[in-house]
Amino acid sequence: MLRKEKLALEKWFPGFARIWRLTGLWLKKFWILFNWVACATSEGINLVKLFLYVELCLKFSQVVILYGICNITKTLSSVHELVLMANRHHSSVFLVLVTILLSIPYSEQLQSSHSQTLLRIQQLLNFPAALSNWNNDTDFCNTDSNSSLTIVCYEDSITQLHIIGERRDSPLPRNFSINSFVTTLVRLPSLKVLTLVSLGIWGPLPDKIARLSSLEIVNMSSNFLYGSIPQELSSLKNLQTLIFDNNMLAETFPPWLDSIPTLTVLSLKNNLFNGSLPNSLGNVENLRTLSLSHNHFYGVVPDLSRLTNLQVLELDDNAFGPQFPQLGNKLVTLVLRNNRFRDGIPTELSSYYQLERLDISSNAFVGPFQPGLFSLPSITYLNISGNKLTGMLFENVSCNSELDVVDLSSNLLSGSLPKCLVSNSSDRTFLYARNCLDTVNQNQQPQPFCHTEALAVGILPEIKRHKQVSKVVLSLGIVGGTLGGVALVLLIFFIVRRGNARSKMKNPPTRLISENAASGYTSKLLSDARYISQTKKLGAVGLPTYRSFSLEEIEAATNYFHTSSLMGEDSYGKMYRGQLKNGSVVAIRCVEMKKKYSTQNFVNHIELISKLRHRHLVSAIGHCFECSLDDSSVNKVFLVFEYVPNGTLRNWISDENARKCLSWTQRIGAAIGVAKGIQFLHTGIVPGVYSNDLKIEDVLLDQNLVAKISSYHLPLLSNMGKVRHGNSSSGLKNSSNKKSVKHEDKSDIYDLGVILLELILGRKIKTVNDADAFRDLLQASLGADEEGRRSVVDPAIRKACLDQALKTMMEICVRCLVKQPEDRPSVEDVLWNLQFASQVQDAWRGDSQSSEGSPGSESRGLPFH
Numbered sequence: 001m002l003r004k005e006k007l008a009l010e011k012w013f014p015g016f017a018r019i020w021r022l023t024g025l026w027l028k029k030f031w032i033l034f035n036w037v038a039c040a041t042s043e044g045i046n047l048v049k050l051f052l053y054v055e056l057c058l059k060f061s062q063v064v065i066l067y068g069i070c071n072i073t074k075t076l077s078s079v080h081e082l083v084l085m086a087n088r089h090h091s092s093v094f095l096v097l098v099t100i101l102l103s104i105p106y107s108e109q110l111q112s113s114h115s116q117t118l119l120r121i122q123q124l125l126n127f128p129a130a131l132s133n134w135n136n137d138t139d140f141c142n143t144d145s146n147s148s149l150t151i152v153c154y155e156d157s158i159t160q161l162h163i164i165g166e167r168r169d170s171p172l173p174r175n176f177s178i179n180s181f182v183t184t185l186v187r188l189p190s191l192k193v194l195t196l197v198s199l200g201i202w203g204p205l206p207d208k209i210a211r212l213s214s215l216e217i218v219n220m221s222s223n224f225l226y227g228s229i230p231q232e233l234s235s236l237k238n239l240q241t242l243i244f245d246n247n248m249l250a251e252t253f254p255p256w257l258d259s260i261p262t263l264t265v266l267s268l269k270n271n272l273f274n275g276s277l278p279n280s281l282g283n284v285e286n287l288r289t290l291s292l293s294h295n296h297f298y299g300v301v302p303d304l305s306r307l308t309n310l311q312v313l314e315l316d317d318n319a320f321g322p323q324f325p326q327l328g329n330k331l332v333t334l335v336l337r338n339n340r341f342r343d344g345i346p347t348e349l350s351s352y353y354q355l356e357r358l359d360i361s362s363n364a365f366v367g368p369f370q371p372g373l374f375s376l377p378s379i380t381y382l383n384i385s386g387n388k389l390t391g392m393l394f395e396n397v398s399c400n401s402e403l404d405v406v407d408l409s410s411n412l413l414s415g416s417l418p419k420c421l422v423s424n425s426s427d428r429t430f431l432y433a434r435n436c437l438d439t440v441n442q443n444q445q446p447q448p449f450c451h452t453e454a455l456a457v458g459i460l461p462e463i464k465r466h467k468q469v470s471k472v473v474l475s476l477g478i479v480g481g482t483l484g485g486v487a488l489v490l491l492i493f494f495i496v497r498r499g500n501a502r503s504k505m506k507n508p509p510t511r512l513i514s515e516n517a518a519s520g521y522t523s524k525l526l527s528d529a530r531y532i533s534q535t536k537k538l539g540a541v542g543l544p545t546y547r548s549f550s551l552e553e554i555e556a557a558t559n560y561f562h563t564s565s566l567m568g569e570d571s572y573g574k575m576y577r578g579q580l581k582n583g584s585v586v587a588i589r590c591v592e593m594k595k596k597y598s599t600q601n602f603v604n605h606i607e608l609i610s611k612l613r614h615r616h617l618v619s620a621i622g623h624c625f626e627c628s629l630d631d632s633s634v635n636k637v638f639l640v641f642e643y644v645p646n647g648t649l650r651n652w653i654s655d656e657n658a659r660k661c662l663s664w665t666q667r668i669g670a671a672i673g674v675a676k677g678i679q680f681l682h683t684g685i686v687p688g689v690y691s692n693d694l695k696i697e698d699v700l701l702d703q704n705l706v707a708k709i710s711s712y713h714l715p716l717l718s719n720m721g722k723v724r725h726g727n728s729s730s731g732l733k734n735s736s737n738k739k740s741v742k743h744e745d746k747s748d749i750y751d752l753g754v755i756l757l758e759l760i761l762g763r764k765i766k767t768v769n770d771a772d773a774f775r776d777l778l779q780a781s782l783g784a785d786e787e788g789r790r791s792v793v794d795p796a797i798r799k800a801c802l803d804q805a806l807k808t809m810m811e812i813c814v815r816c817l818v819k820q821p822e823d824r825p826s827v828e829d830v831l832w833n834l835q836f837a838s839q840v841q842d843a844w845r846g847d848s849q850s851s852e853g854s855p856g857s858e859s860r861g862l863p864f865h
Contacts, residue, residue: 004621083414110141111156112427117187118151124181125199126172128165157190159214166302167200170785171224178203192238198222207232210225214238219244234259241265245291248272254299258283269314270294274823276786277302285309293317296825301325302410315339316359319826322364331355336364338828345370345389353377357817361407362386362828367412374399374406374420381409385431393437395419407431412450414438446544461801473481543642544584546610553580554638558588577643585643586621596633604797609639611685616677618644618700644700649755652701653762653794664797666705667759668838673707674699674755675831678748681712682827689713690744694751741835752830753816760809762794770798775817778810805841808833 010833024396070848118140122131130148141153152160178201185194192214201220204227216238226248233239234256245267252275257263261282269291276299277292287307298319303326304310305471311332317326321340329352337359344367345360352466355376361383373382375398385407399420405428406421414436421430433442436450475607557578558565567575567587575731576588613619624638649670652662674694681689691713755772758765765771781789786803789810793801812833815825825833 005183005589028786033144035794037325045275055629089325110139110153110158112157114188115140117184120184121181124176124184125163125201126164126176128199130163130165151195152690154190158773159190160193161188161191162193162195163199164195164197165199168198168222171202171783172199173646176200176202180205180691182206185209190214193217195219196223198736200224202226204228205230209233210235212236217241219243221247221267223247225249227251228253231256236260236303238262243267244271245269246271247700248787250274253277253281253292253646255280257281260284261286263287264309265289267291268295268362273297276300279303282306288312290314295821296829298340304328311354317829317832319828329353333357335359336363338832340826344368349373350376352385355379359383360387362832365389368407369411371397371418374403374418376400379403381405384411385409387411389413391415393418403428405429408435409442410434412436414450417441446796495789530820543613543619544621546613546620547622549622549640551624554578554588554640556581557586561590578640585645587618587641587643589639591637591639593634593636602634602750608685608687608689612689612712614677614680614684616673616708617680617712618642618708641710643765644702644710646701646703646705649699649701649707650696650758650764653696653758661762664704664800664805665838665841667746667797668805668841669835670701670705670811671752671759672831672838674709674752674832674833675827676835677707677709678752679827679831681709682745682748688745691747692751694748694755696755699755702749745827747823749816749827749830750821752827753813753824756809756813756816760793760806760813762796771817775814779814782807782810782814802841802844805837805844808837808840 010688019165046483049483061206071190078558102801112698114136115136116143119134119136122128122134124677125131131135133143140151140158143149143151145151148164150162151158175395181201185191186208194215194217198221200223202224205220205225207230210230210232213236215236215319217240218233219241219526220694221243222245224247225244227246228251229242229249231254233242237260239260240262241264243265246269248271249268250272253273256279257266258280261284264286265288266284270293272295273292274296277297279302281290282303283306286309287309288309289312290304290310291312293314296318297315299321300323301315303319303330304313305326308328308330310328311330313325313327314335316335316337316339318338319340320336324341324343324346325336327334329348331352331356333356338361339592340363341360342364345365347370349355349358350370350372352489353376356378357380358373359381363386365384365387367389369384369389371391371393373379377400380402381404381842383405387410387519389411391413394536395416395418397418397420399418403421407429409431410433412435413432417432421428425474431437431442436447437444470664508865555561557580561574561576565576565578567577569575573590573592576590578588580586602625607621609623618641620639620641622640624640625634626636626638627633628635653667678694681692689712692709692710692711693713694709698709700708700710753775754765754771757778760778761774763774765774782794789803789806790798790801793806812825812830815823816823816830
């Protein structure tokens with residue numbers, strides 16, 4: 001009987017599902033419902049019977065499945081009763097069934113092929129947790145949405161697919177095929193929004209993804225895609241958002257993006273893109289968000305002033321520069337942190353009235369700071385730290401009350417703190433250390449440092465004027481006259497002395513030195529107060545002012561160069577340990593000249609040496625010339641450096657006889673110190689010092705285990721020093737031997753990578769082949785699990801390493817050691833990653849060892865090779 005009832009129902013409304021798929025009009029729903037009410041009324045069906053009909057109709061859902069209309073299964077316990085009612089009220093029952101069926105949304109009626117496609121995607125993605133509930137009975141279009149999974153259907157097709165997984169650190173297994181995955185994906189041709197995040201998808205993105213011609217939004221962040229973005233995506237004329245953050249995409253910036261007129265969001269953060277940006281980027285007129293942070297882009301940013309809709313621009317952690325980019329004035333967020341911008345800040349920046357967040361920190365911007373930035377009507381975050389901006393701040397500067405974070409630290413700002421920033425300080429973050437401000441609340445730089453750095457950028461801080469200008473003129477006249485008089489007396493003394501020597505001596509000339517002659521300045525230079533201010537006022541915190549020494553002082557400090565004072569000898573001369581009259585211990589390098597030079601030839605060299613004063617360098621504190629008596633040419637140059645007593649970094653890492661091994665946090669700190677020293681050599685002085693042939697034994701540790709680079713390249717040694725053919729402890733090479741002047745800074749990055757390698761492994765790296773082999777070992781361990789990474793680490797620190805900090809150190813080390821110099825990171829990039837690793841490690845507090853109280857040892861390295 002049940003079979004006959006099913007056939008009877010099929011006879012009443014054959015092919016209804018097909019008819020409704022073709023029409024799909026809500027008007028028909030309304031019209032049928034209207035007729036049903038009329039019919040029900042005419043037949044005399046009361047409300048009780050109406051609800052009974054509805055209940056019985058739901059029990060016939062299994063019959064409806066035969067027509068593909070719904071997927072709900074119910075029992076057929078009341079079929080016979082319904083058929084009896086149908087015999088009495090054919091039209092009423094028919095209309096009730098129609099109404100119930102029409103009430104089921106059509107978007108829930110997914111094509112069976114699409115369901116199979118989703119199940120295939122689940123399989124290819126290795127059954128991620130977000131898809132764990134999928135099976136053959138799943139009603140995909142009616143699944144509840146959550147933060148990990150959302151599916152949106154329209155009619156019988158999928159239009160939006162959002163899947164967020166948990167594979168942030170590990171790719172899918174090796175048997176995964178991205179080509180098969182995309183081939184399966186394009187079987188959903190109606191997709192408009194595609195989000196596939198943290199699913200471990202790896203491989204180059206196939207160009208066939210462009211077959212999803214309806215795509216408007218693509219987000220494939222936090223996967224392991226590499227290669228380039230396929231140009232075929234330019235055929236997607238409705239594409240609005242393109243996000244590929246946190247992948248391994250490389251090559252150059254896609255030059256074809258201007259052919260997508262609808263593009264509004266482009267985010268390629270944290271990839272491996274390199275090269276410069278094309279000028280065509282300025283033609284993507286609808287672009288609102290452009291985020292290219294954490295890549296390897298470099299060069300001048302193209303003109304973006306025509307992008308009048310641009311609101312978010314994030315270019316941080318690249319190598320853009322030196323000019324400030326040309327931008328539209330509707331920006332809301334502008335982040336240029338950690339690049340190579342070094343020009344001034346344009347004045348029009350103070351007219352960006354919609355600007356909420358401005359971060360130009362860790363660049364080399366010079367020139368006056370614009371206090372008007374404090375009062376921009378929308379500003380809430382302002383960070384200009386780590387530049388060389390000058391200018392006066394005043395107490396009465398106005399500020400936006402919504403300004404929550406202000407960081408002015410590490411600049412050359414002078415004057416007073418604005419009251420609007422100091423008041424209500426508990427409600428905002430205000431940092432201003434390492435400036436030249438009139439305050440004691442945060443550490444400020446000493447005035448000699450401020451004066452020196454202002455000279456280095458070509459701008460002197462403002463000097464308070466005396467009430468009477470004539471006093472200033474008179475003072476300058478007295479100073480100039482005095483210096484000129486001293487110079488004249490010295491010149492006469494020198495001539496007389498030289499004449500007497502010639503008349504009395506017939507033997508070969510001997511050396512002659514005096515206090516002023518030892519400085520190597522001619523009378524002209526001695527009378528130039530500006531030159532003196534630049535070379536003799538170059539003080540640094542914790543170091544005496546740079547000065548010239550007499551030969552008598554050098555001889556007394558070394559006990560007349562006694563063998564007991566000799567620390568070592570390399571290709572540039574001997575290194576002595578000396579003690580000055582004030583008791584301070586110094587290292588003195590004796591450089592013999594291979595040719596005859598006058599003191600005038602050394603002006604630029606001494607000027608450069610006098611600037612080599614930094615916390616992470618073995619800093620110069622003075623010099624002395626030994627001159628020939630007959631022609632005043634320089635025979636020897638004595639360079640005086642601070643003495644670093646605690647041995648080399650290698651002694652504390654891979655020396656089996658070391659009394660204590662550096663902890664993991666101390667090693668990260670040492671790496672940061674070396675990176676900061678290299679950064680100063682490259683950018684802290686003009687001209688920069690490159691191609692320093694750094695080795696781990698050239699890094700010394702002071703009494704607080706602060707790392708200091710003792711070997712850096714100086715033209716004075718390479719061009720003028722007499723090169724001996726003895727053993728060199730440092731292997732110093734002339735920069736002319738480097739392969740490329742264009743990438744001269746990258747040789748130091750490679751050397752830094754070797755030092756990082758030894759810090760991680762605790763092994764001596766003796767050859768380039770060693771470095772290549774261990775680099776490959778680190779590269780392989782990065783793809784392993786946490787235990788796999790720990791297995792290659794120095795056993796002495798293995799247990800103290802937080803995996804995230806270790807992984808960051810390994811990644812930046814591998815990048816430093818790549819073969820092509822242009823592919824190596826900038827020193828700023830290295831420093832940022834090392835500091836990140838340090839912050840992560842410190843937050844974890846997993847390192848039981850401390851740098852305090854570490855034992856010292858006699859230095860076995862030569863300061864400054």
